[in-house]
Amino acid sequence: MTLQELSWSIGSASGALSIFLVAFAIWRQPSKDNSDKLHEQEQEIQGLERRVGRVETQLEHVPSKDDFTALQLSLSELRGTVSMTEEIVKTVRRTTQNIDDWLRAKGS
Incomplete structure (x- = not known):
């Protein structure tokens, strides 16, 4: 080559x-x-x-759906309790006012 x-x-x-x-x-x-x-x-x-x-x-x-449902029920119960308490407080207030008025009238 x-x-x-x-x-x-x-x-x-x-x-x-x-x-x-x-x-x-x-x-x-x-x-x-x-x-x-x-x-x-x-x-x-x-x-x-x-x-x-x-x-x-x-x-x-x-929270799950069940947790929210339980919370909603608890809030509804709480609203009912607050409404009842409000009515009781109004009654006690009226009674207290009546007693106060009576004592003032008797003292005069």
């Missing part, structure tokens, strides 16, 4: 290798882009999982 043939062979091999590497890079690039996107999505999913976990933890402490 002559020097010229060897040079041509090395040049051809170098050219073929260059074409192969360019083709490989072009073929590999979408895979790398997809890998990067998948990594970003995995990180986003992990962040969302943490946020959902915090929301679930806080929801454990929120």
